[in-house]
Amino acid sequence: MSDLLANLNAPQLQSVTLPPVHALILAGAGSGKTRVLTTRIAWLISTNQLGPQGVLAVTFTNKAAKEMTARLSSLVPINVRGMWIGTFHGLCNRLLRAHYREVGLPQSFQIMDSADQLAMVKRLAKNLGLDDERFPPRELCQFINAHKEQGLRAAQAEAYDSHTQKRVDFYVEYENQCNREGVVDFAELLLRCYELLQRNEPLRTHYQQRFQQILVDEFQDTNRLQYAWLQLLAGGGAKIFAVGDDDQSIYRFRGAEVGNMRDFERDYAGANIIRLEQNYRSHGNILAAANAIIKFNSDRLGKNLWTDAGEGERIRVFEGVSDLDEARFVIEEIRELIRDGMTPTQIAILYRSNAQSRVLEHELFTKAIPYKVYGGLRFFERQEIKHALAYLRLLGNPDDDTAFLRVVNFPTRGIGARSLENLQAAAHQTHSSLYNAAASLSGKAGQAVGAFIRLIESLRLETEKLPLPEIIEHVIEKSGLAEHYRTDKEGQERLENLDELINAAATFVDDDGVVMSVEGEGGALASFLAHASLESGEHQAGEGQEAVQLMTVHAAKGLEFDAVFITGLEQGLFPHENAVNEGKDGLEEERRLMYVAITRARQRLYLCSAQTRMLHGQTRYCVPSSFLGEIPESLMLRLNKRQKAAPAVPVFGDFGGGYAEPVVDGLRVGLTVEHAKFGIGVIVATEGRGADARVQVNFASNGMKWLALEYAKLTPV
């Protein structure tokens, strides 16, 4: 045990060895958060204060859950397999499988991923005759998810106007449809589980007594429902050990409530708050820059990172003439770093939005530097995989309309839109699933549909006794999927992916399958399908290869690199204009994003921007990011002088403007102007000439606006 606690610093040690109390650990970037979390569990178990079954540890991503499990098993000699360590969704799924009767779900209920959900919403909206202009399916999805994440059922949703009322009505229909089909979406997993615990007193008591210690990772990312879920489970005396960093909360847009951290402080008055502020990752100058930036945010819980690693290098700042120029600079520097012995994998290029990767990729490709872009299509999201899974889902649950529609005519079997319309009408009338309604369909179309039903039935019979991988293999072959992709000229890769799916199933049976099939009564197939929905799979080709890492700042959270390039540091891009338009909260989230980006770097950090950038097919003139102006000049090393004579335009401080040709009336990009209504702003882009001329102005208090010069009065300031 002394080993366990060796090399922990004072606050880490204090956190790990806290008595059974509620605690909030404010863990700064690179301060050993995961280590504290896992050591805490290990310490509790190895000192016999708690059995492994008394622990509930929650994370957001499968990756984090896996890492925690792996680290834990290296710390204590216990079987971590059966422990309740997982994602919110994974754990709720586990609970719901165990108690499917109590929540009124079919034994082998299916989980819809976002794409499935969108498909269902589209279908339903169409059937209900909703105008998709006024009610875009994506918005309807968001509406439903947002409500569920607030813990609100349709009956509790408030509607102040008729438009919202329509959406609430739709929410009702959606719930009904999900129940009819026996499917749940991601948010439903949580809400259903929450309601189960809330309403079922014996069950609640059971779990409240079982879990004595509830540990939460990345607490700043929890939404309201997740927090309520935790509170419910902790209602019987269990202690919550929440680890998080309010400065790294970057998922507000998907429902995360940083406010939960303050609420936690309040709700568990006397919660021990411990700050982990010693950073073991970055050199001093890098941390100083991060601290300087984040200080501009209000309402922080307060925390200042420090290091004893020394100042290190200054932060390199480069301003390119164009996005291409910026990319060339970045890639040239990378070549040098590699030449000097740095491992490509230890170099990361970060950007605010995915679209920015294109130019960078092009340059990397040209210079033959191996690179890897994160954040593409994931394994279980590929169409061929989704098709195969849809067949499998129909075997377990014929009422799954989404699955039915996905493959009823794939590969094509002459079932067109017409017959499907008839089928849907029939299903709607009898309140039954498409599969059920298919029996009633007559005529030529009925025959084709009938053949499909018989196919599914025979697949079910044929695979009944087979082990999981063979079921999948059989289905892929006999459904005609394999044949379809064999004849498709670009089907080779898809065939390989389908093989990979069979492999995945084989591994699944060996690993998780054993545990899952004990827990979940749905059998191996149902467990595997749940696994496929919950873990979209980071099976990226070329993993482990030496390659420069490209990703968005969001994707970089939790990672670290020797050298980091933050690119596109321009006003409107980073901070993003949409966020800026949202006001103070939006801007502060962007600032936290910048904070996350900076703190990824160990030794060397580059801040790059461009004076012009291709955006949406147009050249846009850019002003350097306001964040650059928030870093003390003394920490920075400017790598280049302005390449054009600066028109000496002060913009929000002293970090200079962009440059371009005058448009009309002496107005040009970079110029600060005043508008009677919108106030002071900076011209960011121009378009057209003469009477058609328009300028885009970034107003300090009103955000980005396009203005026609013919009408708008702009006076240079």
Next chain:
DNA sequence: TGGGAGTGCTTTTTT
């Protein structure tokens, strides 16, 4: 049925 043309959108993303 399937492809070609026309249309519109475009921050971040996990489960």
Next chain:
DNA sequence: AGCACTCCCA
């Protein structure tokens, strides 16, 4: 610019 999605025609 690029991509996804829809619509319409052969």
